[in-house]
Amino acid sequence: MNEKLSFACDYAKGAHPNILRRMMETNLIKTAGYGFDEISESARDKIRKACECERATVEFLVGGTQTNAVIIDALLRSYQGVIAAETGHISVHEAGAIEANGHKVLTIPHQYGKISACAVEKYLDDYYNDANHEHMVMPGMVYLSHPTEYGTLYSKAELQAFRNVCDKYKIYLYVDGARLAYALSCLENDVTLKCLAELCDAFYIGGTKCGALFGEAVVVPKPEEMPHLFTIIKQHGALLAKGRLLGIQFDELFRDDLYMKIGKSAIEAAERITRALQEKGYRLYFESPTNQIFVIIENDALKKLGEKVEYSFWEKYDDNHTVIRFATDWGTTEAEANALIDIL
Amino acid sequence: MNEKLSFACDYAKGAHPNILRRMMETNLIKTAGYGFDEISESARDKIRKACECERATVEFLVGGTQTNAVIIDALLRSYQGVIAAETGHISVHEAGAIEANGHKVLTIPHQYGKISACAVEKYLDDYYNDANHEHMVMPGMVYLSHPTEYGTLYSKAELQAFRNVCDKYKIYLYVDGARLAYALSCLENDVTLKCLAELCDAFYIGGTKCGALFGEAVVVPKPEEMPHLFTIIKQHGALLAKGRLLGIQFDELFRDDLYMKIGKSAIEAAERITRALQEKGYRLYFESPTNQIFVIIENDALKKLGEKVEYSFWEKYDDNHTVIRFATDWGTTEAEANALIDIL
Amino acid sequence: MNEKLSFACDYAKGAHPNILRRMMETNLIKTAGYGFDEISESARDKIRKACECERATVEFLVGGTQTNAVIIDALLRSYQGVIAAETGHISVHEAGAIEANGHKVLTIPHQYGKISACAVEKYLDDYYNDANHEHMVMPGMVYLSHPTEYGTLYSKAELQAFRNVCDKYKIYLYVDGARLAYALSCLENDVTLKCLAELCDAFYIGGTKCGALFGEAVVVPKPEEMPHLFTIIKQHGALLAKGRLLGIQFDELFRDDLYMKIGKSAIEAAERITRALQEKGYRLYFESPTNQIFVIIENDALKKLGEKVEYSFWEKYDDNHTVIRFATDWGTTEAEANALIDIL
Amino acid sequence: MNEKLSFACDYAKGAHPNILRRMMETNLIKTAGYGFDEISESARDKIRKACECERATVEFLVGGTQTNAVIIDALLRSYQGVIAAETGHISVHEAGAIEANGHKVLTIPHQYGKISACAVEKYLDDYYNDANHEHMVMPGMVYLSHPTEYGTLYSKAELQAFRNVCDKYKIYLYVDGARLAYALSCLENDVTLKCLAELCDAFYIGGTKCGALFGEAVVVPKPEEMPHLFTIIKQHGALLAKGRLLGIQFDELFRDDLYMKIGKSAIEAAERITRALQEKGYRLYFESPTNQIFVIIENDALKKLGEKVEYSFWEKYDDNHTVIRFATDWGTTEAEANALIDIL
Known part of the structure; x- marks a missing residue:
């Protein structure tokens, strides 16, 4: 177990204590399996209410890559691919899970993790204007992450623009919300759950990185x-026998606004650390609004830092500098943030 | 939540209390993700020791269908299929998870869930003697479950016979141990973990149905x-971010013989219920040696029974009778068994 | 090249001379690729007319397994399987081509290659009545071959019954017509192209075994x-660059009733051989109405026969007898039939 | 049928007359199916000799996309992808055939269709140095086309460099030779069939674009x-029943150096047209050494040209200019080349 201070990722601890407590309380109750239990049903209801979408299907899956693979496969036809940022999780870090189901990931350039509706529209225009487009993979969906892998955010207006392009070309819009809590609680953010339910064909509310032991809640508005x-x-091997465990995660996360509170505390910790970095003269790679902080750091200084803190390598900046990432999370304490600031 | 007595399955409760306690104790510790943590490493060591196979790879997955899909896909080449009983879990109840990865399940007839090495040998002989066999799916593996879906057991000699056939045809032998605890603790059973490690190319030690919250431990001896x-x-979407959760399940199950104890108590409960059934004149479908009890019951009597106990429908026996299944599990209490016996 | 008399299969020669002549005549003309040429268009028109279905999509593919794989994949969703006879070509002799695209072949028992609408209905009833059916592969299509692999035929009434079951369960009906010429020209047959276009969601008109060099014409009425x-x-690697070659096959096969004539001559040859076999006291395995003849033959006699004629091994009958198959085809000459009769 | 002069592609006509003649001669001979005939065996022998590789497996497939899909799937494991130029045929114009089999195409930038061994080495270095590389698709093969989609050529030294990188990382090297005749006959080219057999794990000798009706010959040196x-x-639906047709294509193409002669005549025609273009002041996009000519042409001039000649649109150059492609082929006559030159 880790004795070093760790800001390497947002899934290094277990779960929010409320979740563990509920698991203890309900442990010996016998329920139906596969999510047909009352706790899961309660969690689904809470999420439908939070999304203001009474008719939505809500299903719980265990992890993010699994969720992306299942939902993309569920929406696309065998001959279709999915448009995503070059840096999208499905493009890079899912070991080909999307292709394993036969779907090509069609990448377009990004800016700090974001793509634009304009670029997507151009991609689709070019595709349909290409005389050979029937020899190419047909785009059937746009994949966004919110926040993105860089912690950046789309605005409601941007999402609406994606929706318009998707409607124009009759393709799906899907949002990966692995870190959605950290968007929802962010001041810059104007994308609500209701807004996602109105604009997306499917999205998921991340649990694993937002205080749950594991679990992602898929919402399908229609x-x-x-x-x-x-x-x-089931076919994807993604059905949890004791489905109520997933129900517990989300029934607790959506009780008394816990999901928002978790997001808020992580963002506040990130802001404090960001301010400290700036005060101490560190150069930020860019200002990321959510729970991830990207710093450009000189390689020798980095070596020293690494003795005291765990961080995440992001990318080489130049021969002498490296971009690293700190992530705060639902469980980052004031003491931990202070300890990091002291070290910097 | 269920107020009726339930013997419908062996995954209706949460986890053995030791597991939950460990989760509480370790909740706030930060560890590496994806199974690279010390708890998982400790669990792997314990399993390697229990299997007397120091060099085995041990990996933890979340569920049984997922495990079957991953391991079968990992061992087979794209043009190979897997031989299994018609009643094998992969043949019927995995929604085509094996075929979704491109592998045909090649079924052969069963007797109470078991197939014979002889039948497999005949299948392979017929295949290679068929002048058109290169137009057919090449068998690349034998899939067994131990205990089977009917709770029946293979003997060590039977497993050895499968191994010999597999060696003769240079194909893999894989054992699905979703309910392995209930085999290992059974008097009739002579198949140990060591024996599985010696005879199989891969097998898994079931957690979900044997006292864990979830989780299956794959063992690859070579x-x-x-x-x-x-x-x-990862490609299968089967990698758990907080991998230590799986580590905890198995580090506890393999501490102080808990896995064996769990199996033993479920079997004893099953035996008591079986004896009571026999004494009360019920007709057993067949005598299943592990934690599942199969009873032939008259339809009107069944209706009444159903008001007080949850059971599992197995199959229609004739126009007036039905085969039902009771399952005991790690958490079946004496009180529950007595309550069932009273009702019968 | 073969000097022995050969009745081993119906694809041992090249193509009907009309087809080769047309290839010679058009060889140096430059046309658009991929089937966008005028010859292919003409062939499509002729087929639409023959089917009395002006709005049908008609596409040409190279071979039968390829066609089955493409069409089944085109109609099914990722979680669906296809119901077929245990002896169906897709069940046995396509090396898992259907499973390679993720679709399970759901087999039901046959009688001389045929299945019944009744048995399909029972399969579907059982599926939907099974409380666990959502854990199983969802049947999405019925696959028939006409003639079957045994040369047997469905009646129009039988096809209508399949259509009714498919409508009841909202699944597709697909007919593999690899040897369709031999059905259409058969006196017992009342299934016309028009009838197939009315009752099926897709079917294909076989070329390879019916006088073409290669090629199968898929018809999609809606x-x-x-x-x-x-x-x-294209995604299946099944698009022929010089698509006009496929157009030529079918433009010739559907000129002046050539397809029917080819079928008729093969059937007449088969009938003459069958009568001769009966007169000479051979035992037929069963009376197959089309171009395939199944004979039960004593093993020593078979050995002798094999020195003079190529036949196809069908299956072992008993320890002393074997079932063999003779196939006539579009190119079987009177001289060849007489030569075989002389040998028998 | 086309009355306009056409230089749009190299597969607009039928086949070299020698091939058609052989098909006529052998049409009524009965042979074994699926490539087990003597003509195919003869063709295989000729190709083994031409490659100076007696032990090579040689198999014939119908088309290029099909061949790529089959060979890449045959060599890669389920978790591996293939490195290719962004402009590689498998990256763009195969409708996702590679992904349909579960393999990601890992693209790297190109220069006129070529990639460098250096860039591949960097890709592999970066992959193995990335701490998260096990979460990414494992590169298992390098795909090259020779000539490339731009008609450019690799040198023997360049191929050797790819081989070295592949050896270093223990991955496969595969060369797509759809237009190989036009490389082999090119003065700039020093890559022989022998050299391909020495350096590649697999490659194919293109027939469809080099004078055959259809067909590609796969060579697997080991x-x-x-x-x-x-x-x-067979599993890919790529097995031709009348396999001898493929045998005939290559038995003729490799008789008396026909394959080289075909290449040579197309290249000479291309050179004449190129010289004429230069003399008439046209601007070449770049100098492509084989049978494809890329010209930058003013849009109004293009419109006029299009009335008399069929060309292939390549890409937009700027708002007023377009890059177009002319392709010569095995059948381009002197008269056709002159007619084009007159029009220019």
């Missing part, structure tokens, strides 16, 4: 767009 | 047969 | 059921 | 690297 999701989940 | 397993797991 | 077929064909 | 290729071909 269930008729994704029939037989249960069987698809 | 790691060189399954290179890049980590990436394969 | 094109809206199979959008983007061109891209699906 | 057969033990690709066991069960026949079954893999």
